[in-house]
Each structure stands twice: as structure tokens, then as C-alpha cells.
Amino acid sequence: MTIAFGMMPRLSRDTRGASVVEFAIIVPVLIGLILAILEVGYQGYINAVVQGALSKAGRRVTVGNMTQADVIALIKSEVRDVVPAQYVAISTRRYFNFSNVGKPEKITSDIDPKGTYNLGDCFEDANNNKIYDATPGDDGVGTADDIVYYTVRVVYPNLTPIGGLLSWSPTRTVSATTVLRNQPFTSRAEPTTVCTKA
Numbered sequence: 001m002t003i004a005f006g007m008m009p010r011l012s013r014d015t016r017g018a019s020v021v022e023f024a025i026i027v028p029v030l031i032g033l034i035l036a037i038l039e040v041g042y043q044g045y046i047n048a049v050v051q052g053a054l055s056k057a058g059r060r061v062t063v064g065n066m067t068q069a070d071v072i073a074l075i076k077s078e079v080r081d082v083v084p085a086q087y088v089a090i091s092t093r094r095y096f097n098f099s100n101v102g103k104p105e106k107i108t109s110d111i112d113p114k115g116t117y118n119l120g121d122c123f124e125d126a127n128n129n130k131i132y133d134a135t136p137g138d139d140g141v142g143t144a145d146d147i148v149y150y151t152v153r154v155v156y157p158n159l160t161p162i163g164g165l166l167s168w169s170p171t172r173t174v175s176a177t178t179v180l181r182n183q184p185f186t187s188r189a190e191p192t193t194v195c196t197k198a
Contacts (some may be wrong), residue, residue: 002120004114013076028159032162032165032166033079034142035160035161035162036156036162036166037104038159038160039158039159039160039162039163039172042159043071043172043174045082046079046082046083046154046156046172046174047174047176048062049078049079049081050075050079050088050152050154050174050176051112051176052078053074053075053078053152054075054150054152054176054177054178055080056074056078057070057071057074057075057078057150058148058150058178058180059180060074061141061148061180061182062148062180062181062182062183063183066141067140067141068092068139068140068141070097071090071092071141071150072090075088075090075152076090079154083154083156084156087154087155087156088152088153088154089152089153089154089155090151090152090153091139091150091151092139092140092141092148092149092150092151093137093138093139093140093148093149093151094127094137094138094139094140094141094142094146094147094148094149095126095136095137095142095146095148095149096126096127096136096146096191097126097147098147098179098181099134100126100137100147101137101147101149102135102149103136104117104128104132104133104134104135104136105117105123105124105125105132105133105134105136106124106126106196107122107123108122108123108124109121109122110195114140117132117134119196120195120196121195121196122193122194122196123193123194124191124192124193125191125192125194126191127189127191128189128191128192130194132194132196137149141182142182142186143182144175144182144183145183145184146181146182147179147180147181147182148179148180148181148182149178149179150178150179150180151175151176151177152175152176152177153173153174153175154173154174154175154177155171155172155173156171156172156174157170157171157172158171158172159172
């Protein structure tokens with residue numbers, strides 16, 4: 001027992017192997033931090049690429065030489081170098097004016113109960129389909145002077161395994177939207193007022 005206590009001061013001064021222990025403690029944390037930075041940085045890069053592709057497609061549509069299929073093809077071709085096309089979802093909705101985006105058609109003559117559409121009300125039929133629409137937009141890129149709401153959503157699997165260790169979702173999501181008015185290269189149908197009978 002005395003020998004063991006006599007060795008203690010000598011062992012406490014012996015630092016051989018301490019670097020290995022410190023390395024073993026620090027390296028997993030450092031690798032985890034690098035992988036997390038890589039994951040978040042990649043998401044930022046995808047966001048920038050998607051936003052750029054959306055802007056490019058939107059600019060081309062506003063001058064009137066692209067269809068909805070052309071928009072989808074252009075955006076997917078722009079982002080395919082950073083994320084496969086099967087992870088990309090694109091939608092376009094056409095509205096008559098900016099005030100229609102995400103809102104119901106305007107009620108012009110309202111009977112009780114007020115503030116909600118019911119039989120007997122008159123409304124501005126923005127898409128001229130003779131039906132009151134709570135969301136009046138149509139799919140597509142529209143025609144002259146139409147407002148087009150573009151949405152691109154990319155859902156892709158995590159690039160690194162760090163997400164599982166940090167309890168992140170197994171997928172990452174990037175979304176981009178923009179609203180643009182097409183140029184007045186031709187005429188378009190004006191909305192009509194439709195009145196329903198009670």
C-alpha cells in the first residue's frame with residue numbers, strides 16, 4: 001500500500017498519453033460542428049440557387065414567351081446540379097391583380113349575413129368562371145397584365161448524418177416565392193360582376 005501511495009506523485013506528473021485523451025474528446029465535437037456547418041451551408045446554397053432560378057424563369061415569363069411547362073423545365077434544369085429534380089415542386093397561380101393574391105373574390109353587393117359570400121350576393125369574378133372562388137387564382141402563367149404567384153419548394157434528404165445525432169428531421173426544406181406582373185403584350189379579359197339569386 002505504501003508503494004502505491006509513493007507512486008501517486010510520480011503518476012500525477014506523468015503527462016504521456018494526455019494528448020490522445022484530449023484528442024479523443026475534442027475530435028467528435030469538432031467533426032460534428034463541421035458537419036452541421038456543412039449541412040446549413042448547403043441549405044443556404046440551395047436556397048440561393050432556387051431563388052436565382054425562380055427569378056430567371058419569372059423574368060422570362062413576364063415578357064410573354066414561356067408556358068407553365070417551360071417554367072417548370074427551366075427551374076428544374078437550373079437546380080439539377082445541386083439537387084435532383086424529383087425533390088423540386090413548382091407551382092404557378094395566375095391572378096387578375098395584386099389584391100386578389102391569396103384572397104377571395106371581392107363581394108360587391110353583400111346581403112345578410114354580411115362579410116361572407118352567400119346566395120344573393122354579387123361578386124367581381126376575377127377569373128371569369130361564373131363561380132365565387134375563395135381562392136380565385138388559376139393554375140398557369142396567365143396572359144398580359146396578369147399577376148403570377150410562383151412557388152418553388154425543395155425537400156431533400158440531409159447531406160450528412162449529423163441530422164440524426166442532433167434530432168433534426170431527416171429532410172431539409174427550401175422554399176422560394178415571388179409575385180410578378182406579366183407585361184401588357186396583348187389584351188386580356190376584364191373581370192365581370194356576377195350576381196346570384198337567393
